[in-house]
Amino acid sequence: MLDMALLFGVVFASTLARAASVGVCYGMSANNLPPPSTVVGMLQDNGFNSVRLYAPDSDALGALGGTGISVIVGAPNYVLPDIATSASAAAAWVRANIEAHPSVSFRYLSVGNEVAGSDTQYLVPAMENVYGALAAAGLGHIRVTTAISQATIAVHLPPSAGEFADGDKPFLLPVLQFLERTGAPLLANLYPYFVYTYNPGLMDISFPLFTAPGVVVQDGEYGYQNMFDASVDAVHAAVDRLLGSSGSVGVVVSETGWPSAGGEAASVENARTYNQNLVSHVRKGTPRRPWKVETYLFSMFNENLKEAGVEQNWGLFYPSTDRVYPISFGSK
Numbered sequence: 047m048l049d050m051a052l053l054f055g056v057v058f059a060s061t062l063a064r065a066a067s068v069g070v071c072y073g074m075s076a077n078n079l080p081p082p083s084t085v086v087g088m089l090q091d092n093g094f095n096s097v098r099l100y101a102p103d104s105d106a107l108g109a110l111g112g113t114g115i116s117v118i119v120g121a122p123n124y125v126l127p128d129i130a131t132s133a134s135a136a137a138a139w140v141r142a143n144i145e146a147h148p149s150v151s152f153r154y155l156s157v158g159n160e161v162a163g164s165d166t167q168y169l170v171p172a173m174e175n176v177y178g179a180l181a182a183a184g185l186g187h188i189r190v191t192t193a194i195s196q197a198t199i200a201v202h203l204p205p206s207a208g209e210f211a212d213g214d215k216p217f218l219l220p221v222l223q224f225l226e227r228t229g230a231p232l233l234a235n236l237y238p239y240f241v242y243t244y245n246p247g248l249m250d251i252s253f254p255l256f257t258a259p260g261v262v263v264q265d266g267e268y269g270y271q272n273m274f275d276a277s278v279d280a281v282h283a284a285v286d287r288l289l290g291s292s293g294s295v296g297v298v299v300s301e302t303g304w305p306s307a308g309g310e311a312a313s314v315e316n317a318r319t320y321n322q323n324l325v326s327h328v329r330k331g332t333p334r335r336p337w338k339v340e341t342y343l344f345s346m347f348n349e350n351l352k353e354a355g356v357e358q359n360w361g362l363f364y365p366s367t368d369r370v371y372p373i374s375f376g377s378k
Contacts, residue, residue: 061189066375069096069328069342071301078348078365082106092375098342102143111149119282120156122177129175130168136175145183154186156233160195166217174226193233193248193300208280222289231296237275243310255322268333275332278339303344306370318371325375
């Protein structure tokens with residue numbers, strides 16, 4: 047459980063000396079955010095060594111250059127038709143947005159985020175073209191992947207029964223085959239908050255908040271005490287089931303978090319409890335995979351241009367740079 051001082055809002059010291067055990071998503075759907083140079087300073091002050099950008103913002107990448115902070119950068123959904131149908135367009139996109147920032151430590155390039163509907167036809171061709179463009183530029187160390195929505199997962203519990211929705215399997219299979227061939231992980235946006243709020247009566251809130259006193263879901267020899275672990279292992283099971291293999295594609299949790307206002311069970315206390323417990327937990331791994339789960343908190347700031355309600359209240363910080371609640375991001 048958390049230190050009692052945190053419960054009473056005592057301001058904590060900087061964690062500069064320790065790397066954060068999670069990364070953070072730096073969304074920009076707001077008109078009142080601090081400049082990227084300030085944001086990068088905040089990442090450093092809080093010990094974050096990895097960040098996710100949803101698009102290759104030149105100012106943000108310029109500020110991140112030379113810091114050693116690992117970056118997931120997104121090719122936004124709207125560019126997929128162009129880079130899927132033209133290898134030269136993909137090469138131009140890579141030149142303008144990746145090669146132009148040689149001092150940035152790019153880790154993954156996410157081709158699209160939660161791509162759905164008719165746009166899924168462009169996904170693998172776009173991934174192939176970007177992969178080829180990076181290789182041709184001598185940047186083959188940057189893994190090409192995509193981020194899926196939690197909605198693609200039809201079965202979460204028990205985790206061993208994890209399975210993708212039937213309607214999503216046709217586009218996900220070639221995605222997973224690409225990832226298996228190239229050695230890249232699948233990015234998954236996972237929110238125990240939504241599993242809890244969209245399924246009234248399914249579980250006690252202690253299960254998604256990491257506060258259950260004991261095992262809640264027994265799955266064969268494995269016991270699950272929190273929904274995060276169950277969701278991660280369910281994605282692994284769904285991947286293995288669709289591919290017909292085991293352990294061949296890794297999973298990175300590219301978004302997770304809890305809102306501090308705007309909806310059911312959305313409160314400062316619940317958000318702090320979920321995120322602080324998550325930070326402390328992810329290095330331990332899941333029951334089936336007891337090693338650190340690469341995870342990115344959503345999100346850096348409350349974003350005022352998003353839909354009113356919970357969507358505006360996922361931030362760890364206000365745009366003023368003040369913390370929404372006290373939390374320590376360092377490994378324990």
